[in-house]
Amino acid sequence: MLDLSNYSLPAIFLAGFVAILAAVEFGRWLGARIGDRGDDNVPTLEGAMIGLLALMFGFTFALALTRFDARRTAVLAEANAISTTALRARLLPEPHRKEVLELLQEYVKIRVDVTQRALTPAEWAAEIDKSNALQEKLWQQAMAMAASDTGMVPTGLFILALNETIDNQARRLIAQRSRIPNIVQLTLFGIAVVASGFAGYATGVKVRRSRIPVYVMGLLVSCVIIVILDLDRPGAGFIEASQQPIIDAATSIAAIPD
Incomplete structure (x- = not known):
């Protein structure tokens, strides 16, 4: 089956618009041949x-907008979790405090980098592996502190915040990967082409009807479809959920004094 995610938005727009115009012209030609016999x-x-x-x-x-809002909410939740983890890390004893903050700076830098450009599946997987490796190092620090002093309140607070950070990465990945099913996208295009064919058929039956309104409708339909697909493509389109919360978190962590 044709997978629209393998093609760029401009290519999809051009192909869709051409298909709609072709359907209009075919419908007009068919309507002109049949004439008034099917007018009723x-x-x-x-x-x-x-x-x-x-x-x-x-x-x-509605599907695309729901997923867009989920991605935006996931960015904010992850940024808040990382910032809270960094604040609680400042309560930890040395040398854990310094080591944890350095790991968090590296971790949030990766989270920012993945938002700056469109990544291939292989690059995306590599960045996630780096994040997971840093999470493991952070967790090892937490385990070491918990083993040395099980009654230490700052360690317990830090562990809770770190666990929330790890959970929020999973939520953000789910939101990032959640897309409109490909079959729904193809169905949308199919209905648009068929509807355009009927509009063209109507102009053919009524020989005095102009093509221009139907062409304008085809252009608008193509534009709306591209907006929907753009909302559903994080990192690859023109409409992007704001990444400012995670950027602000990285800036604040970098500004923490040694």
Whole structure:
């Protein structure tokens, strides 16, 4: 099955717009050949297909927007968890305090770097492996402190914050990987093409109807579809959830005095 995630947004827009225009012209040609013989059903069919297309627009846009909000919320939650971990790390005894803060600086730098550019699946996996390795080092520090003084309150608070940081990475990864199913995207394109064909058919039956409104509709339909796909593509499109919370967290951790 065709996987739209393998293609760039400009390529999808161009191919979709061409397919819609082709459907319009085919429908117009078919309508001109049939003439007024099918005129009674044309408005009903055209309205039904456009209504179905509007329903699909609302459904897929809601899916994309929900996932977009989830990614934005996950960034804020992870930034807050990392910042809290860093603040509680300042309560730890030396040499753990210094070592933990250095690890957190490296950790948050990785979290910022993955937001600055679109990564290939291999690069993404490598960055996640680095994050997991740093989490393990941080956890080893927590285990060492807990073993040396089980009654130490700052250590317990730090462990709770570190656990929240680890959990929030998982939540952010889930939000990042959650996409509109490919079959839903293909269905949206299919309904758009069929609806455009019916609109073109109506212009063919009514020979005096202009092509321009149908072409404008095709352009708008293509633009709306691309907006939906853009919302669903973190790191690869023009619409991005703000990464400022994680950048602010990295800045604040870097500013902690030694």
